[in-house]
Amino acid sequence: MTNKHETRAVVLGGGGVAGIAWEMGVLAALLEHGIELNDADLVVGTSAGSVVGAALRFGVVRQVLAAQLREDDSAETAMEQGELAHFSTDGFLNMMADAARGPGGEQEARARLGALARAAAKGLSEDAWVRTIRSLLPQPTWPPKLLKVTAVNADDGAFTVFDASSGVELALAVAASCTVPGAWPPVSINGHPYMDGGMRSAVNADVATGCDKGLVLSCGPEAPESPFGPTLPQSMEHLSGRAGTFLIEANEASLAAFGTNMLLESTRRPSAAAGLEQGKAVADAVKHFWGA
Secondary structure (H helix, E strand, O other): OOOOOOOEEEEEOOOHHHHHHHHHHHHHHHHHOOOOHHHOOEEEEEOHHHHHHHHHHOOOHHHHHHHHHOOOHHHHHHHHHHHOOOOOHHHHHHHHHHHHOOOOOHHHHHHHHHHHHHHHOOOOOHHHHHHHHHHHOOOOOOOOOOEEEEEEEOOOOOEEEEOHHHOOOHHHHHHHHOOOOOOOOOEEEOOEEEEEHHHOOOOOHHHHEOEOEEEEEEOOOOOOOOOOOOOHHHHHHHHOOOOEEEEEEOOHHHHHHHOOOOOOHHHHHHHHHHHHHHHHHHHHHHHHHHOO
């Protein structure tokens, strides 16, 4: 049984279209094993994780997963060609490398990345991008239980965490959190452009600091250090000082399902299936950890 004073968090990292599908699969498997993850005091979502976090908080993970597993191939191909024809993975990596060079600390590096992101905005208009994200959300309003969504101010590089108290529409916060530089346009909130929360950290697990337990989902291993912010290893080390943590990191089969471009719609079904299998494999251990 869980101590009645014990606080718990679910932390969901970024990973594009593949990451959304994989995390939905993992969570669906855990929910099927009777692990009531929506009992968490806090859910933190970064990029893909913000979409998944909303689904968890509104109790629709299983339904979303079912829809992803029956996605139509022709629709996937058309979406890829129409929305991401301009996006280059190499170009994105070069943008990150260019932003990393220069004076100052992590926030200054993120500000340089923000300037490059604004210059590289192509494809969908901002309004169309927000409408796309709005269509993925189960409800237009923030869920009643605490959900925190991470983003980065593309003007000054400041790290921002949105929640129901921020006075920002849920779709705007999630769209901002999901805005990969060069793929989708920065999202305007209160007069400032915002980009992907993953441009600080792919997981931002340190947002859950203060909780007694943290279940963390990460779509892959990270380097030990980054010029933009804390990496997963650093965050996990920081959390371990207070919280019991359980990390579910994409395994070899899941990484293979992701392919070389996690933003492609064609990664959705294989990634969802891989997440479902990985979730089943760790369910007993998570149940013991969570206190279900």
